Amino acid sequence: MxxxxxxxHVATVRNARGEAQPDPVTFALMAEKFGVDGIxxxxxxxxxxxxxxxxxxxxxxxxxxxxxxxxxxxxxxxTACDVQPELSTLVxxxxxxxxxxxxxxxxxxxxxxxxxxxxxxKASISVSLFIEPDVNQIDASAEIGADFIEIxxxxxxxxGSEEEMFDELEKIRIAAKHAKKLGxxxxxxxxxxxxxxKDFLAxxxxxxxxxxxxxxxxxxxxxxERAVKEMFALxxxxxx
Ligand code: PXP
Numbered sequence: 476m477x478x479x480x481x482x483x484h485v486a487t488v489r490n491a492r493g494e495a496q497p498d499p500v501t502f503a504l505m506a507e508k509f510g511v512d513g514i515x516x517x518x519x520x521x522x523x524x525x526x527x528x529x530x531x532x533x534x535x536x537x538x539x540x541x542x543x544x545x546x547x548x549x550x551x552x553x554t555a556c557d558v559q560p561e562l563s564t565l566v567x568x569x570x571x572x573x574x575x576x577x578x579x580x581x582x583x584x585x586x587x588x589x590x591x592x593x594x595x596x597k598a599s600i601s602v603s604l605f606i607e608p609d610v611n612q613i614d615a616s617a618e619i620g621a622d623f624i625e626i627x628x629x630x631x632x633x634x635g636s637e638e639e640m641f642d643e644l645e646k647i648r649i650a651a652k653h654a655k656k657l658g659x660x661x662x663x664x665x666x667x668x669x670x671x672x673k674d675f676l677a678x679x680x681x682x683x684x685x686x687x688x689x690x691x692x693x694x695x696x697x698x699x700e701r702a703v704k705e706m707f708a709l710x711x712x713x714x715x
Contacts, residue, residue: 476676476714478706479513479542480506481664481687482533483526486524499525502699505623506537506665513561515664515685517544519553520568527554534558542662543683544605547591556598563595564625564662564685565605567625578606578660579613589619591605596620603662608643608650613657622662625685626650644674669693669705676713684710 485499503514514537516525533541543560543570546550546568555563565588567579581588581604592602599663603623604614607630616624626647634640652662664685667675693701 476681476710477512477683478710479515479540479683480690480703481515481517481544481685482506482691483517483524483687484691486526486529488526490524499529500536500626502539504532505699506703507537510707511539511571511699511703512683513542513682515542515544515564515687518554519564520546520548520551529651530554530558533582534560534638540650542603547588552591552594555595555600559598562599562601562623564605564623565591566605566637577629578609579604579713581606585615585619588616588621590596592620603660608646610653613650613654613659615701617654617659621659621660623682624650624654624663625662627665628656628663628667629665632668632671634647639689640674644678648678648680655680670708672706672709673713676710 482499482503484514485497485502489497514533516530516533518525518530540561542562542563543555544566545555547565558640576649586672595602602624603625604616604621605625605627608615608626613624631643631647632638634643653659660682661680662683663681664687667686690702690706
């Protein structure tokens, strides 16, 4: 299983002072040096963390791959077509939310997402849809040409009991298998950390996990190199 690092929260710390440091771009380059398989970043409509300068510099400088999380709005689609990430992950976006709160509803907005995927494909950008582990959402994603899905792992990560946690994990297991059968790549993320990742890593058919907050938070204590290497050690120990 591959591991991509989301660097948004480095920009959150930078923006707290409106100064240049810490720079999420330098952080991403260091993370690549320590072995991450890709860099993820979310260019939000309100630019609360990552800004256009960051995205353009990341595009220019990183050597692995760029996964641009984004809402499917005309403005951001135009920016993505210009920036040319390897992958655009379409997410729902509300200004008031602290972080992405759940998957997109592909079924109820199927023409909207069909058009967004077509626009991004015209620019030769692969598209991933961030969805709940729900086979109907997966079928709709395949129908409109998504190359990948990203399974929202938030309900698993925030489960209130062990039973709930294993129920969520079972849904993720079924969803990942179903998406693979339909020929899509399968990513997963949200709320994964050094503890809940262990059981998660037993799930088959997941190509890549996208983690931000837990690794950035751990890096504050132990440094980025150790934070990245500890995650890889878990992946190598518990992963499929
Ligand atoms: N995947 C998506 C689509 C997200 O929106 C986020 C949060 O930015 C993540 C993964 C990473 O979540 P976390 O920061 O909780 O690891």
